[in-house]
Amino acid sequence: MSRRVDAVVVGSGPGGSVTADGLAAAGLDVLVLEEGPRVAPETQVQYSLDQMAESYRNAGLTAALGAPTIAYTEGCVVGGGSEVNSGLYHRPSAQLLADWTRTHRIEDLAPEALLPHHRRVEESLGIDDDLGAAHGGGAGRLLRDGADTLGWHAVHVPRAARASASGTVERQTMSRTYLARAEQGGVEVQDSTRVVRVLRRGARAVGVEVVRRAGGRDVRELLHADVVFVCGGTIQTPALLQRSGWRRHVGGNLSVHPTVKVVAELPEHVDDLGDLGEVASVQVREFAPWLSFGSSASTHAMVALALSENWDSFGPQLERWQRLGVHYAAIQTTGRGRVQAVPGRRDPVVTYRLSALDRARLRSGLARLMHLLLAGGSPQLLPAFSGARAVTGRDDAVSVAEGFRPTRSSLMTVHLAGTVPMGEDRDRCGADSFGALHDAERLWVNDASLLPWAPGINPQGTLMAIAHRNVARFLADQGAR
Numbered sequence: 174m175s176r177r178v179d180a181v182v183v184g185s186g187p188g189g190s191v192t193a194d195g196l197a198a199a200g201l202d203v204l205v206l207e208e209g210p211r212v213a214p215e216t217q218v219q220y221s222l223d224q225m226a227e228s229y230r231n232a233g234l235t236a237a238l239g240a241p242t243i244a245y246t247e248g249c250v251v252g253g254g255s256e257v258n259s260g261l262y263h264r265p266s267a268q269l270l271a272d273w274t275r276t277h278r279i280e281d282l283a284p285e286a287l288l289p290h291h292r293r294v295e296e297s298l299g300i301d302d303d304l305g306a307a308h309g310g311g312a313g314r315l316l317r318d319g320a321d322t323l324g325w326h327a328v329h330v331p332r333a334a335r336a337s338a339s340g341t342v343e344r345q346t347m348s349r350t351y352l353a354r355a356e357q358g359g360v361e362v363q364d365s366t367r368v369v370r371v372l373r374r375g376a377r378a379v380g381v382e383v384v385r386r387a388g389g390r391d392v393r394e395l396l397h398a399d400v401v402f403v404c405g406g407t408i409q410t411p412a413l414l415q416r417s418g419w420r421r422h423v424g425g426n427l428s429v430h431p432t433v434k435v436v437a438e439l440p441e442h443v444d445d446l447g448d449l450g451e452v453a454s455v456q457v458r459e460f461a462p463w464l465s466f467g468s469s470a471s472t473h474a475m476v477a478l479a480l481s482e483n484w485d486s487f488g489p490q491l492e493r494w495q496r497l498g499v500h501y502a503a504i505q506t507t508g509r510g511r512v513q514a515v516p517g518r519r520d521p522v523v524t525y526r527l528s529a530l531d532r533a534r535l536r537s538g539l540a541r542l543m544h545l546l547l548a549g550g551s552p553q554l555l556p557a558f559s560g561a562r563a564v565t566g567r568d569d570a571v572s573v574a575e576g577f578r579p580t581r582s583s584l585m586t587v588h589l590a591g592t593v594p595m596g597e598d599r600d601r602c603g604a605d606s607f608g609a610l611h612d613a614e615r616l617w618v619n620d621a622s623l624l625p626w627a628p629g630i631n632p633q634g635t636l637m638a639i640a641h642r643n644v645a646r647f648l649a650d651q652g653a654r
C-alpha cells in the first residue's frame with residue numbers, strides 16, 4: 174500500500190512536534206511517524222522503572238562506547254524526550270549564539286532574530302518561573318546555600334510546567350502542547366511506526382519506508398511525501414540518514430554533557446524536603462558554560478543507583494534516603510563522539526572519546542561540587558565513583574577528588590547534540606543554516622542534531638526556538654517559490 178502527503182515528519186520529540194505544528198498551521202497535510210508508543214503522561218511516575226521500560230529507548234540501557242563508556246538515555250514515545258524530562262528551560266546566551274555563528278557560518282542566529290521564536294515557544298509551553306522556585310526542595314536549598322556562602326553565581330531555571338488544579342506539577346510535554354495542537358489542526362500521528370529509510374530519487378527525498386506493528390506482526394509500507402523532515406533526535410537522525418545513503422558530515426561531532434554525581438546528606442536544619450521525585454530548579458553556574466552544578470531527582474531508586482558504586486560501604490545509608498540528595502557536576506567536552514549505522518542492526522554503534530582536558534574537567538568538577546555541598550552545610554558526602562570514601566570535610570574532599578578516575582565512575586548524560594551540525598561551512602556542516610541537508614533536496618533535519626555542540630545548558634529550549642525559526646524559513650521559502 175502506498176500513500177501521499179505534503180510532509181512527513183519523522184519523530185515526535187520537541188523538534189518534530191514544533192515542525193508538525195508549524196507546517197499544519199500553514200495548511201500542509203502532515204503525517205508524523207513515531208517509533209515509540211502513545212503513553213499518557215499522567216499514567217506514569219516520573220523517573221520510575223516502569224517509565225523507563227515504557228517510554229525510553231531500550232528501557233534506558235544505551236551507552237556510548239569508549240574509555241570510559243558514557244551511558245545516555247533518549248525518550249522513545251509519542252512526544253520524545255519531553256515526556257520523560259524535567260522541562261528545565263533556558264534561552265542560549267548571546268555569546269553561545271555568536272560562537273556558533275562564527276565557527277559554523279550560521280546565518281541569522283543573533284539573539285534578536287531568535288527572540289520571537291523563544292517567545293512563541295515559551296507561550297506554548299507555559300514557561301513558569303514561580304513553579305520552579307516552589308520545587309527547589311532540600312537538594313536545591315543545599316546548592317543555593319552553598320553558592321551563597323561561597324559567593325558563587327546560582328540561578329533559578331524556569332520549567333515547562335504548570336500547577337494543576339490539585340496543586341501538583343503538570344509538565345508541559347509535547348503530547349500536552351504542540352502535538353495536541355497539531356492533532357487538533359488535522360495532523361495525523363502514527364505511533365509504534367519506525368522509519369527504516371528515507372526514499373530517494375537521486376538527491377531528492379520522495380518519502381519514507383516504514384515498519385509498523387499491526388496484528389502482532391511487522392508491516393512494511395511506503396509513504397510518499399513532497400518534503401521529509403527528519404526529527405529523530407541526535408542519535409537516531411544521523412543513523413536514519415546514513416541508512417538512506419546520506420553520510421557527509423552526518424553522525425560525527427556527537428557532543429554531550431557527561432555528569433559525575435555526589436550524594437549529599439542534608440543538614441539538620443533543612444526540613445522542607447520538597448517533592449523528592451522532582452528535579453530542583455537551582456543550578457550553580459559560576460564556571461559555566463564549561464562546568465555547571467545541579468540536582469537530579471532524589472527518589473529511592475535514584476539514590477540507590479548513585480550509592481551503588483560503593484554498595485558495601487555506602488549501601489546501608491539508603492535507609493535514610495529521604496535525607497540524601499543526588500547532585501551532579503556536568504561538563505562541556507572538547508572530545509567528540511560518533512554515531513554509525515550498522516547494516517542489519519537496528520541500533521547504531523555510538524562511541525565517544527574524552528580528551529585529557531575533559532578528564533581534568535570532570536575531576537575538577539567533582540572537587541568543586543564537593544566544596545559547594547560542604548559550604549552549603551552538608552555533614553557527609555558520598556561520591557559516586559568506585560573506591561570513593563565518605564567525605565566530611567574539605568581536606569577529605571581534596572584527597573578523594575585526587576583518587577577520581579572517569580573510568581571508575583558511571584558517567585551518564587541526557588543532553589545530546591551535534592551530529593548533523595547546521596551552517597554554511599560545508600567542510601563541517603551536514604545541513605545549512607536552517608536545517609536543509611546540504612547534499613539533498615526536499616530533506617530537512619529539525620532537532621537537537623543541528624546544534625553545533627552541547628550548549629552548556631539544558632538544550633530543549635534552544636532546539637525548540639531554532640526548530641521554530643527553521644519552519645518559518647521553510648514556509649517563507651515555499652511562499653517565495
Ligand SMILES: Cc1cc2nc3c(=O)[nH]c(=O)nc-3n(C[C@H](O)[C@H](O)[C@H](O)COP(=O)(O)OP(=O)(O)OC[C@H]3O[C@@H](n4cnc5c(N)ncnc54)[C@H](O)[C@@H]3O)c2cc1C
Nearest residue numbers: 184186188208253254258260261368405406620621631633
Ligand atoms: C531523562 C531526561 C531528562 C532531561 N531533562 C531535560 C531538561 O530538564 N531540560 C532540557 O532542556 N532538556 C532535557 N533533556 C533533553 C531533552 O529531552 C532533549 O534535548 C530533547 O528531547 C531532544 O529533542 P529532539 O526532538 O531532538 O529528540 P527526541 O526528544 O529524542 O525525539 C525524537 C523522537 O523521534 C523518534 N524516532 C527516532 N527515530 C525514529 C525513526 N526512525 N522512526 C520513527 N520515530 C523515530 C524517537 O522515538 C523520539 O520519540 C532531558 C532528557 C532526558 C532523557
